[in-house]
Amino acid sequence: METSPGRCGVAAYAVTSTTKERQTVDHKIVVQNLYKIFGNHPHKGVKLLKQGYTKDQILEKTGQGVGIADVSFHVDEGEILVIMGLSGSGKSTLVRCLNRLIEPTEGKILLEGADITSLNREELRQLRQKRFGMVFQHFALFPRRSVIRNVEYGLEVQKVPAAERSERAMIALEQVGLKGWEDSYPAQLSGGMQQRVGLARALALDPDIMLMDEAFSALDPLIRRDMQDELLKLQEKMHKTIIFISHDLDEALKLGDRIILMKDGRIVQEGTAEAILASPADEYVAKFVQDVDISKVVTADSIMKNPGEVASFAHDGPKAALWKMRQAGLSSIYVQHKNRLVGLVKAEDASSALKAGDRDLKNILVTDIHRVSPDTPAYELFPLLVESSPVAVVDNEDHLMGVIIKGTLLAALAEGVQTNGMAE
Amino acid sequence: MEWLNNIPRIPIGDAIDYAITLFSDNFSFLTKAFSDVVESGIAILIEGLMFFPPLVLILIFTALAWFLSRKRSVMLLTLIGLFLIWNMNLWDPMLSTLALVLVSTVIAMIIGLPLGIFAALNQRAYRVIMPILDVMQTMPAFVYLIPAIPLFGLGPVGAIFSTVIFSMPPAIRLTCLGIRQVPIELVEAADSFGSTRRQKLIKLQLPMATPTIMAGINQTIMLALSMVVIAAMIGAKGLGGEVWKAIQRLEPSRGFEAGIAIVIVAMILDRIMQRVGGKQTGATSQ
Structure with a gap:
């Protein structure tokens, strides 16, 4: 460009x-x-x-x-x-x-x-x-120019033709989610929106x-x-x-x-x-x-536990899943298919399926489970864990990396607070 | 302490006399040219204004007041005020006063705005110009009339010369102030996008300073009006001339009528200028 x-x-x-x-x-x-x-x-x-x-x-x-x-x-x-x-x-x-x-x-x-x-x-x-694009603490928008003309400013200085100028300014405004506000004046916008204009003004120059x-x-x-x-x-x-x-x-x-x-x-x-x-x-x-706030610094990957045994959707039936849970001492188990997390099976569902004579996990698979990325901060995990435990930590390929249950999170935070306190 | 009386007189007055004589002797072609231009300018302006029948001109001014201020009170003030002046038989003197004020203000702007900008952008210029403005503003207004006579002779040009000197300081000062008041972060923003000084001035500083500059122009107009009246002493005609005549003939009636007419003109100009300046602060682009 x-x-x-x-x-x-x-x-x-x-x-x-x-x-x-x-x-x-x-x-x-x-x-x-x-x-x-x-x-x-x-x-x-x-x-x-x-x-x-x-x-x-x-x-x-x-x-x-x-x-x-x-x-x-x-x-x-x-x-x-x-x-x-x-x-x-x-x-x-x-x-x-x-x-x-x-x-x-x-x-x-x-x-x-x-x-x-x-x-x-x-x-x-x-x-x-x-x-260089610069964004200022107090926005530094030009009060007598409309939003779009603020964003165009840098291009105007470079003597870019008017048509191209407004086109590029509109793209920048879209990027920051301010489409439709181009004819407003800075004073009519909230602080957050004003700074979006400030951001767009810098971005417009690419x-x-x-x-x-x-x-x-x-x-x-x-x-x-x-x-x-x-x-x-x-x-x-x-x-x-x-x-x-x-x-x-x-x-x-x-x-x-x-x-x-x-x-x-x-x-x-x-x-x-x-x-x-x-x-x-x-x-x-x-x-x-x-x-x-330690809960903002601690992320999912630093507190997750090894998932241990995982059931395979292709090979395991209710019986194998139950056996794996018993081995690991769990009341539920994650199910993977071709190395991707597909869901969760609970012990009680598995045993009733076993009694009913089901041969696979299809009917008892819970697919509506919480998945988070490894860099999710701890404070975002609290509400998820309150809703249902455990929470699965998955990478971009949906591969199960670890498991977080309520206990692990609290333990990790307590530990974090301690080390942080010692730094004093 | 005898020696104190022996200190020679410091020849400040002589220096000024010398400077004025030097100027009027050697640069008379300049003052003459200036005289001719200004004189014919005023003459054309007055002729032009007098071309209209007073009542038509009153309506034109009233429409103009409405157009510039968009306020009914200002429009009514203009209509009634001008009618009263016409009614008092002071129409022609009022027109020549108005012409003097307009010409002086335009000249004061042509000189004052660039000086104000210069002082705002250049610290050294600021330090030189500001004390001179202080002197210009504290000097009694009458003093300016004296050099006007050797330089431009009796009449409207001398009046305009002293009026420009007397009324220009606020235009310079407030232009400078308006530009300096632009928040530093905005100036930094303009710089950070690689503006030239000129772009910065035209796109940011002048638009931001406009309300303050307008206030300066307003003050200049008011000062010009008061000085034009005083300048009647050196032969400026108009409402000031009427007052001057009334003083000489001890006619309070005539003096007060002319005085009231001056007040009316001042009020109309002030209200219109305030509205024009005030509107600029709104969210109008550029």
């Missing part, structure tokens, strides 16, 4: 870059020793930081505010990287440095090996137009990198969860490289393939959600982690 010339343009920088930089081409974005100091003598601040002075000392000594201090990380193609921290930790400054809404004081930002910090004004504009600055923080919790789900669903289709800023660990754990934790402008820990939860790098991280 429209983005291809831009991509080629930037790829060309990569070819001319040095060998050292070329190693970094494997990553989508590489940030190297980035500093941002606010004030009249920013380089003095960098010098002091390198000498080991803290943010507060530098502010007191020179009046320079430390935004980010010696930050290095990378982002891989197609992943969601969540940058997390409390307010004032520099996370919003950092994301603005990536497209140079804020000029970094020192350091390099390599996009596919080409240094963004050395681009001139015109090159930077091209880059912003083609590569950028390969999305910068999302606390995009869902201003929404109330229910809407926020919807938006998170929606983003994940969109991401399955689009495979954008997403840098998501958040101060909410639950959100970070839900969205992030990897998480970076920031404090006072520095990175304090970087890793997957599990890694951060399991071994917080310091007190600051531990404090963050202790508030996590």
